[in-house]
Amino acid sequence: MNTRMRRAAVAVAATAMAVSLAACGSAKQAEGTNEETKSSGSATGDAVKIGLLLPENQTARYEKFDQPLIEKKVKELTGGKGEVVYANAKQDATVQNSQVDAMITNKVDVLIIDAVDSKAIAGSVKKAKDAGIPVVAYDRLAEGPIDAYTSFDNEEVGRVQGKALLEALGDKAKSGQIVMMNGSVTDPNAALFKKGAHSQLDGKVTVGKEYDTKEWKPENANGNMEAAISALGKDKIVGVYSANDGMAGGIITALKSAGVSPLPPVTGQDAELAGVQRIVAGEQFMSVYKPYAPEAEAAAAMAVALAKGEKLDSIAKSKVDSPTTQGVPSVLVPVVSLTKANIKDTVVKDGVYTVEEICAGKYAADCAKVGLK
The missing domain is CATH 3.40.50.2300 (Response regulator)
Incomplete structure (x- = not known):
């Protein structure tokens, strides 16, 4: 750590x-x-x-x-x-x-x-x-x-996500466009996440499409992402700000279905088991761990x-x-930024998930690559 x-x-x-x-x-x-x-x-x-x-x-x-x-x-x-x-x-x-x-x-x-x-x-x-x-x-x-x-601190959640996305993009930040998938307008936290993220991203990336995702549903994020890919072109999207892990799952499914490879960095939040597994597999860049x-x-x-x-x-x-x-x-x-580097020191150490849960089935090989055992 x-x-x-x-x-x-x-x-x-x-x-x-x-x-x-x-x-x-x-x-x-x-x-x-x-x-x-x-x-x-x-x-x-x-x-x-x-x-x-x-x-x-x-x-x-x-x-x-x-x-x-x-x-x-x-x-x-x-x-x-x-x-x-x-x-x-x-x-x-x-x-x-x-x-x-x-x-x-x-x-x-x-x-x-x-x-x-x-x-x-x-x-x-x-x-x-x-x-x-x-x-x-x-x-x-x-x-x-x-x-x-x-x-x-919900603005800090957005700042952590925005900083992580910029870190993942590196010198590619201006080479294309990002998509922002914010949460539901009925949730006041979503506005704070969005504000925090924009405080880090504005002026450093080009936001090609931005959505407020109804009810935080993964299927709605999936539909929004499909629309963004159609509008921007699959080769023009260099990163995706996703406000939580559930939506990140829907976003990544849309990217895969469109044949986007390699996948651009995608953020998340909540450290859901599926999100942590996607991080281990290299499909999702990060999540925000909220104890x-x-x-x-x-x-x-x-x-x-x-x-x-x-x-x-x-x-x-x-x-x-x-x-x-x-x-x-x-x-x-x-809150804590969760990446491959600190899974063991956060969700595993705190007893949220066991290594066996994270590394089950097809994720065993990915876990071995990142030293999670």
């Missing part, structure tokens, strides 16, 4: 330790501010009931990592007495709003919401607040009177604290402004 990677890993570990050791605390707040509010958190002792609403199951992370990590941390913080009530909206904002109604009826003490649509959820967030239920915005900065927020444990543990710690009516000062060291709420207590987790 190089010095930069080692520092990033130390920062992640420190964040996780801070969350684990934090005495759970909370916030009292009113709509539109995080300064002073009516009392929130009605649970008695450790017997808290926390509603967890995740946005979709197209991306592997949510049900493989986020859900079990949050459930585990809630149990740990409450001596096994806390309960997590889970629902997945499967990328439907209307369904997620109905799920909030159900959670209110179920009388949860706190809601953790990863919004399908950050704007469409605002009314439901207010309903929860009016019912005395604090809301923790998870991974995406939801609108409405949220009480806390945890995510990654889910610190993010999930922060959400659980803030939720338990809010349920008990405690303060968040010992957990949330940052404040973030949403379009509707100022000074939201926040935990922002650092």
